[in-house]
Amino acid sequence: MVHSILVGFMGSGKTTVGQLLAERLNCPHLDLDALIVARVGKSINQIFAEHGEAYFRSLEAEMLAGAFKREGILSTGGGTPVRPSNRRLLINSGIPVVYLKASPEVIINRLHGDQSRPIFQTLDKKKLTQLLHERENAYEQSATIRLSTDHKEPSEIVHTILKSIGASVQ
Numbered sequence: 774m775v776h777s778i779l780v781g782f783m784g785s786g787k788t789t790v791g792q793l794l795a796e797r798l799n800c801p802h803l804d805l806d807a808l809i810v811a812r813v814g815k816s817i818n819q820i821f822a823e824h825g826e827a828y829f830r831s832l833e834a835e836m837l838a839g840a841f842k843r844e845g846i847l848s849t850g851g852g853t854p855v856r857p858s859n860r861r862l863l864i865n866s867g868i869p870v871v872y873l874k875a876s877p878e879v880i881i882n883r884l885h886g887d888q889s890r891p892i893f894q895t896l897d898k899k900k901l902t903q904l905l906h907e908r909e910n911a912y913e914q915s916a917t918i919r920l921s922t923d924h925k926e927p928s929e930i931v932h933t934i935l936k937s938i939g940a941s942v943q
């Protein structure tokens with residue numbers, strides 16, 4: 774089964790923390806973006822450029838539903854919980870959903886120079902802050918655990934998640 778799910782904005786650390794958490798728990802890491810890339814055989818940038826965002830979102834929904842049948846830690850993409858049907862899957866899963874929070878300043882710092890996120894490329898600080906606020910409710914609704922990642926090392930975040938999951942399972 775999927776042991777826990779990570780949600781949050783681009784740059785909040787879902788992929789990094791998910792990988793580390795999976796290593797600690799000695800289980801597979803399922804990264805939704807990586808699953809999509811493997812399925813299509815194209816990068817996220819290529820998928821957006823050649824097929825458009827709507828196509829990416831439908832694949833994302835399909836791969837999310839499929840991921841629940843697998844074993845591991847699931848890192849979603851920053852837009853995953855925005856689609857209501859995806860959000861319902863997350864909420865109804867009964868699996869701990871961790872919302873990794875990050876401030877706009879920290880996100881911009883972490884993603885400075887990043888070329889792999891087509892939506893990030895289109896955002897200045899004002900637009901990024903606006904999109905974060907627009908999506909916040911979707912992350913909050915999906916989550917059972919919330920934690921700020923600003924100025925925290927991934928290992929510290931993993932430690933906190935492990936404690937929270939333990940506490941919520943007992």
Ligand SMILES: Nc1ncnc2c1ncn2[C@@H]1O[C@H](COP(=O)(O)OP(=O)(O)O)[C@@H](O)[C@H]1O
Binds near residue numbers: 788
């Ligand atoms: N807690 C953290 N502290 C510092 N840098 C981080 C942290 N988490 C992630 N990063 C860095 O931020 C960038 C984006 O991380 P990533 O895990 O890909 O985020 P997401 O999957 O949420 O978009 C990467 O360069 C990663 O090394």
Ligand SMILES: O=C(O)C1=C[C@@H](OP(=O)(O)O)[C@@H](O)[C@H](O)C1
Binds near residue numbers: 788806849850852892
């Ligand atoms: O926020 C978004 O809409 C997206 C976030 C990305 O994942 P990360 O949050 O892992 O960067 C990826 O799914 C795609 O570029 C779209």
Ligand SMILES: [Mg+2]
Binds near residue numbers: 787788789806848849
């Ligand atoms: Mg990611």
